[in-house]
Amino acid sequence: MFKRTAITVILALLMVGDPLFAADFRICEDCHFERLEADRGRYYQHQAFVTNDCASCHVRAPETSTLDRPAAAPPPAQQQRISWMTDSVLPGTSHYFLLAAEGLRETLVVSLRDHLGQMHREDIPLPPLEQLAAAPDDGRTPHLTNVRVVEVKRGVFLSVAIAWQTDVLATAEVRYGTAELNRRNDSVGRLGFEHQLILNQLEPNKTYRYQVISRDLSGREAVSEVLTFSTAREIARRQDNSPAIGAFSAPAVMVDLRRRGDDYLLEVHLDQPRVVSIGSKGGPIERPREADNAMNRNRNRPHAGLSDEGWSSMESCRQCHEKNVAASHPVNVLPPSGMIIPPEYPTLADGRMTCASCHAIHGSDQEYMTRQRSKRELCVGCHLDML
CATH class of the missing domain: 2.60.40.10 (Immunoglobulins)
Incomplete structure (x- = not known):
């Protein structure tokens, strides 16, 4: 029994790369408490979020391939x-x-x-x-x-x-x-x-x-x-x-x-x-408050061991929703010239769209965890030509 437990812990540490995150995801609440609390009050919630299975989306599996990154372009001013x-x-x-x-x-x-x-x-x-x-x-x-x-x-x-x-x-x-x-x-x-x-x-x-x-x-x-x-x-x-x-x-x-x-x-x-x-x-983002916790002891690399935003908001979705992702909106793409993505649809820093651009990752008041109440409303947020 001890041997099996030890092997499990070692594998977890190798996957995560940082024993702080392998041991306990609760330190995330040191900086993200208000957002997490708000998401817990939504009508619809991601099953992994309900069960506190943070690693399923925020830790990259070793055998999973990454998405190819297209040439980065700075986001337009409207997408600050x-x-x-x-x-x-x-x-x-x-x-x-x-x-x-x-x-x-x-x-x-x-x-x-x-x-x-x-x-x-x-x-x-x-x-x-x-x-x-x-x-x-x-x-x-x-x-x-x-x-x-x-x-x-x-x-x-x-x-x-x-x-x-x-x-x-x-x-x-x-x-x-x-x-x-x-x-x-x-x-x-x-x-x-x-x-x-x-x-x-x-x-x-x-x-x-x-x-x-x-x-x-x-x-x-x-x-x-x-x-x-x-x-x-x-x-x-x-x-x-x-x-x-x-x-x-x-x-x-x-x-x-x-x-x-x-x-x-x-x-x-x-x-x-x-x-x-x-x-x-706008302006500089304030640093997190000082506190005697594991996050601040490692604040020069606060998310060490976690997957990057691109993987956690796109590739991790394929683990459970492969069929839906294949038949859905393109991801890992930049918007066409002239299209402005509303701030309510988050993108990566270089403007690329992800699954999380249209779907909330933790919880939503909309069915299918979309960011709008209907498919049409969701689409016209970017595709104004559909109006």
């Missing part, structure tokens, strides 16, 4: 790399985000998407934090109302949507479980008065207990009583009775920035309901 931090998940006319000042670049990117997938983007210069007025504190603890289940949905995964309101600007968190409240989901970077969170990876025909928690900007906390929901039958989400939207028109956007401690409080107000995503670009 954007670091996406958080999004509203649901459409609305008012959105609130708390953004840590550390790591932000000189320009905030506010990307808006309507129910048809039409996109609009605003770039906002980010002023120094000390120049902003402080966000006021009204001194009230949040009051929770109308805590309810708004949807039980059986798709690729069984999911439940929990909603409630608060009378002050606050965060959202749900703790839940079949016996103990030992699981949680929260609104990473998002605040509001109207709250809704999606619970994933649920078991069918079970009764779950849950509790909602909201905290205001000063940390005052409101906790609901423990309630229950059942996954034995579906509950359809109530449809919005608002009139259908005709030709797309860019919404009027009002943005307000204030200071809250060491964070930026960003408010986005619109005249039309939209899903809002927040990113930043």
Whole structure:
């Protein structure tokens, strides 16, 4: 038994090349915690992500061949790399985000998407934090109302949507479980008065207990009583009775920035309901915070032993999806002359498209983990001639 275990460990170390990553992928959360937490709240999740099998995509198998790299071309100015931090998940006319000042670049990117997938983007210069007025504190603890289940949905995964309101600007968190409240989901970077969170990876025909928690900007906390929901039958989400939207028109956007401690409080107000995503670009990227952990002890080579971005976002997909990749959109290619790839479709640094340009790698709110709600919306993001 000892001999077999030793051989397994040695093989793992040889594959990874760095015992830190071979031993534990949890150190990834030192720098990527917010992004990983957001992905854990998506409706659809990659199976390897659900099972924490990080190595299946981020460690290159020794016998796997690499893709030939075409002649690199610098990406056009419109494709300046954007670091996406958080999004509203649901459409609305008012959105609130708390953004840590550390790591932000000189320009905030506010990307808006309507129910048809039409996109609009605003770039906002980010002023120094000390120049902003402080966000006021009204001194009230949040009051929770109308805590309810708004949807039980059986798709690729069984999911439940929990909603409630608060009378002050606050965060959202749900703790839940079949016996103990030992699981949680929260609104990473998002605040509001109207709250809704999606619970994933649920078991069918079970009764779950849950509790909602909201905290205001000063940390005052409101906790609901423990309630229950059942996954034995579906509950359809109530449809919005608002009139259908005709030709797309860019919404009027009002943005307000204030200071809250060491964070930026960003408010986005619109005249039309939209899903809002927040990113930043330009200027030097801040170095990760100093901490006594394995990542920082090796910060001159923080991803040693891991496969490069090209392999993990293309070639690794072939391990499970060979048939789909062969019959799908070309990858490892540069866009044709004159085509602009939207920032919502990530490419490699030299502009090459990958599987991850169209599909989220960890989780998505769209079926097949696409970056848009339908195949047509996905295609017209780049192929405007299809409109």
